[in-house]
Amino acid sequence: MKREVLGPAGTAGTRVDPETLRVRSLNAHQLLRGGELEGANQPAHLEGEELERYVHERLVFTTLDSAVAWARSNSFFPLAFGLACCAMEQFQTAGPRMDIARFGYEAFRASPRQADLIILAGRVSIKMAPIIRRLYDQMLEPKWAISMGACCSSMGVFNNYALVPADKFMPIDVHVPGCPPRPEALMHGVLKLREMVQDNPEAGWRERYGAVGTEERP
Ligand code: SF4
Known part of the structure; x- marks a missing residue:
């Protein structure tokens, strides 16, 4: 002191x-x-x-939008979901060393209906793509997606006919590079997403992709 x-x-x-x-x-x-x-x-x-x-x-003065964005960005509910080897690193973020709970993101949900963040941890096969897309469509609005690892973003080391990059079939908000990215890298990506949501809450994927009005109807 x-x-x-x-x-x-x-x-x-x-x-x-x-x-x-x-x-x-x-x-x-x-x-x-x-x-x-x-x-x-x-x-x-x-x-x-x-x-x-x-x-x-x-x-302290603020606007309702800023307060809502602040609350949202500090309480993501990630979907409990993993695709391949990257998922092992993703699991570590919930462990005692990284402790994702420090940021308020530890409530991994087993149902997409209760999740607002999907982390695509691993390679995506063409057969798996429609299933991932369905999970994403079933998630709560507003929702975000992180592509974790080289495979998910660019088919990585495989680069063959069986795989597809995630951007081809759904909007991705943050890409985390690496093979595999360490848990620290994933946390960095999640915190980047937090910055996006806090500083520019209007920049959701529907606005960015011109897809306003395509929300799922109950
Ligand atoms: S990026 Fe590397 S660690 Fe991640 S799924 Fe592909 S091969 Fe596995």
Whole structure:
């Protein structure tokens, strides 16, 4: 721990009279109790710089959209789903070393109806593609997809007639490169997705692909 002398605006370096700090503290307490300010015989209100600081320290403004995007991006419900060797690395993100629960994404769902994130961990065969697409279509809106590993994004080392890249049959939000990507790389991809959802909540795949109006009907 490092001790530093506080300056007037909380900056280090300039000494502030301890008595001033005490008066400020008493003023804040008095204000919260609705009483009168210490050392000034006036009603409990602040002015100028004091008022600015008081408001700055106590209020947070946001929009409903930002709050919803913040909540969504911190509580993805990934589908419990794996395709090939990459899935072994994906499982590790839920283990004690990576601990995906730190970010709020540990609720892997067994049903696509309860999931909003699908991680395609492994190679996709042409036979498997329609099944994955059906799972994706059954997921909750809004939903996101991560392509994990070289196979899923570009058919990887195989590159033969039996495999298909995920982008060919469904929208992918984030690609995680590697063969296999380590759990840290997948976490990096999930956190990139979090940034996307937080900073640009309108940039869902339907908007990006011009597919607004194609939502599944109940
Ligand atoms: S990218 Fe590598 S580890 Fe992942 S599915 Fe393909 S071969 Fe397996």
